[in-house]
Amino acid sequence: MALHSHIERVLWNQDQILARVADLASQISADFSETSSPPVIVGVATGAFIFLADLVRRINLPITLDFVRVESYGVGTESNGAPGISSDLKVDVKNKHVILVEDIVDSGNTLSCLLAHMEAKGASAVSVCTFLDKPTRRKVHFQLVGEGKFYHGFECPDYFVVGYGMDFAELYRNLPYIGVLKPECYQ
């Protein structure tokens, strides 16, 4: 079965995504334009990889880039509530402003774990830039660090979405848009 035939509905297409990513990049570029120390952009693997690549190429600032990997989901569609860092930073974030780049914030468990981790490493501020946000699903109230800000691309309705980096059971990351799978594909 060809990839696109697995999709029931497209929520945001490529043009809508790139227009919004360009807005976020301009906002970040403007917010950091007066700062002397370049921010450290930390992509949360694997889900953020396409968003991260599109975003950083539109940010008009010198930046440092690194990745962390967090495991919490397994193959299902519900977080198990106990995320752990399975691959850590290489870059030193002490006294730096970190911008965590995420695909989607759902319960908030992953983010609160990452915020605490960056703070423990001595980051002076931690911002979050997530492509999608599902605020109605929040279970954990997370606190940004220092002067950190929260940037988000779109508010996502309460569907399990795939594409633009996001998977179901490690499939569908390569879809260039955000969509919802046909029910039979979630089996």
Ligand code: 5GP
């Ligand atoms: P949280 O810890 O906030 O519950 O979940 C965050 C992580 O769960 C996200 O970074 C993402 O990897 C995954 N996730 C949450 N909602 C969705 C969704 O609708 N689709 C996909 N593919 N992953 C999701």
Ligand code: MG
């Ligand atoms: Mg993620």
Ligand code: MG
């Ligand atoms: Mg996943």
